Amino acid sequence: MLDVLVIGGGNAALCAALMAREAGASVLVLESAPREWRGGNSVHTRNLRCMHDAPQDVLTEAYPEEEFWQDLLKVTGGLTNEKLARLAIRESSDCRDWMRHHGVRFQPSLSGTLHLSRTNAFFMGGGKALMNAYYRSAEKLGIEVRYESTVNRLELKDGRFVAAHMTSLNGSQGSQRIEARTCVVASGGFESNLEWMREVWGQNDAGEWPSDNFAIRGTRFNMGVLLRDLIDQGADTTGEPNQSHCVAVDARAPLYDGGICTRVDCVSLGVVVNKHAERFYDEGEDFWPKRYAIWGRLVAHQPAQVAYSIIDAKAVGRFMPPVFPGEKADTLEQLARQLGLDEQAFVKTVQDYNAACKVGTFDHGVLDDCHTEGLSPAKTHWARPIDTAPFYGYALKPGITFTYLGMKTDETTAVHFGGQASPNLFAAGELMAGNVLGKGYTAGVGMTIGTAFGRIAGVQAAKAAKAQMADKASTSTTLTEDHHAAA
Numbered sequence: 001m002l003d004v005l006v007i008g009g010g011n012a013a014l015c016a017a018l019m020a021r022e023a024g025a026s027v028l029v030l031e032s033a034p035r036e037w038r039g040g041n042s043v044h045t046r047n048l049r050c051m052h053d054a055p056q057d058v059l060t061e062a063y064p065e066e067e068f069w070q071d072l073l074k075v076t077g078g079l080t081n082e083k084l085a086r087l088a089i090r091e092s093s094d095c096r097d098w099m100r101h102h103g104v105r106f107q108p109s110l111s112g113t114l115h116l117s118r119t120n121a122f123f124m125g126g127g128k129a130l131m132n133a134y135y136r137s138a139e140k141l142g143i144e145v146r147y148e149s150t151v152n153r154l155e156l157k158d159g160r161f162v163a164a165h166m167t168s169l170n171g172s173q174g175s176q177r178i179e180a181r182t183c184v185v186a187s188g189g190f191e192s193n194l195e196w197m198r199e200v201w202g203q204n205d206a207g208e209w210p211s212d213n214f215a216i217r218g219t220r221f222n223m224g225v226l227l228r229d230l231i232d233q234g235a236d237t238t239g240e241p242n243q244s245h246c247v248a249v250d251a252r253a254p255l256y257d258g259g260i261c262t263r264v265d266c267v268s269l270g271v272v273v274n275k276h277a278e279r280f281y282d283e284g285e286d287f288w289p290k291r292y293a294i295w296g297r298l299v300a301h302q303p304a305q306v307a308y309s310i311i312d313a314k315a316v317g318r319f320m321p322p323v324f325p326g327e328k329a330d331t332l333e334q335l336a337r338q339l340g341l342d343e344q345a346f347v348k349t350v351q352d353y354n355a356a357c358k359v360g361t362f363d364h365g366v367l368d369d370c371h372t373e374g375l376s377p378a379k380t381h382w383a384r385p386i387d388t389a390p391f392y393g394y395a396l397k398p399g400i401t402f403t404y405l406g407m408k409t410d411e412t413t414a415v416h417f418g419g420q421a422s423p424n425l426f427a428a429g430e431l432m433a434g435n436v437l438g439k440g441y442t443a444g445v446g447m448t449i450g451t452a453f454g455r456i457a458g459v460q461a462a463k464a465a466k467a468q469m470a471d472k473a474s475t476s477t478t479l480t481e482d483h484h485a486a487a
């Protein structure tokens, strides 16, 4: 019988598969996507947040455990499991040698990625290259991968994994039942499931269904099928269905897989207005990597789920330029017309903001003293008048990265049923990220969580499979001895 069945084909799944194989287990990976779309949201990533006590190859200075933990505590507002969070943080300090061993290469952060050179290790070639490296390594180690294989249901008995029921993408091979000694589920969140998103976000007072206007930044294959199945079968959950990593992306982004090229990163350098040309939040609240993931939700609560990021010529060159150019105009009136905003209202909003700016020493690398006075909402840092042509505007809409509702786990990543840990069913990655991320986000922590708990899940699954074999061997020895004694 197969030792470890891994469900999912992203970072967490491959980390689990590789670790289980290295521990001597036989491993089969079932990935919903066709080969060319393999890798889930992980192919879209660029970096991993890492703890380190001194400069390390691509990482500058130090980023100690305590600082990482405080950052997490702040962004989650305390909605985090400290034990699991610290475990992930510590694991991030020494996982890169293992990643390199499997062919992952790192590079220093590029200028424009804002304050990340100290905290985040960037993958050379991005997440696509990272996933390709892991798949190559898996193949070399004899791990079987089946693509276009969606698991619809887990067969469980008293919290114990028995078998997975799957269908191929086009259903050509009918339904199959796959038994294994242990199973790691790493099938992501449910962000790609538009119906489920609609259910969670509901209808607003204006009668709109906000999630109808969301882009899904990553894969279309994270439908939450097993999340739903496990919940229906009584697994303990963590995180709220409506919590997610949600970024404001270019409003022209496609429904799925727009990836990072739809990011617009100039919010903290200007102002953001809604479709009534009104500002609605402090654009300079904190460094962009600590705030970019709240803007999707903020825009989701605006009329028509749309907003406009406005900057002037002074901001150009200070942020990663968006791949797709925005609107450009020589006057504010013209920019308003191009964006379809009420001209008078827009100009008044910008003029009020300009008049309220108290410019000190502008420095985008620190929480500087440029702020507004007497304006609501305030802009607390990097506030400089928008007065230098040309002016630029980018239409934004919410872009969901991943949802936080998931399986409640412990340090072994075991899925729990009524508070009891399953002996042979483990969860990793987005499917359990909600244990650490109750809300909020800090850049690079998704891959920290997936790598840490994917690796742990692989080791635990291999261990549980071995224990089962040992149990079976001792039972059959006892049975044989009993048999001889009886004879």
Ligand SMILES: Cc1cc2nc3c(=O)[nH]c(=O)nc-3n(C[C@H](O)[C@H](O)[C@H](O)COP(=O)(O)OP(=O)(O)OC[C@H]3O[C@@H](n4cnc5c(N)ncnc54)[C@H](O)[C@@H]3O)c2cc1C
Pocket: 007, 008, 009, 010, 011, 012, 013, 030, 031, 032, 033, 038, 039, 040, 041, 042, 043, 044, 045, 046, 047, 048, 049, 149, 150, 151, 152, 186, 187, 188, 189, 217, 218, 219, 221, 222, 223, 224, 225, 226, 258, 259, 260, 400, 401, 402, 428, 429, 430, 431, 443, 444, 445, 446, 447, 448, 450
């Ligand atoms: C545009 C974008 C940029 C990002 N950038 C970063 C970054 O730079 N740093 C960072 O830390 N995080 C980043 N993230 C978040 C990061 O992608 C996730 O935290 C991480 O990839 C989660 O890994 P995972 O393996 O749990 O899920 P995924 O990589 O999404 O993998 C889930 C897998 O499960 C498969 N699957 C789903 N359902 C089934 C089923 N029923 N049966 C079989 N297979 C199934 C899917 O096909 C997929 O392969 C980014 C996300 C996006 C979308």
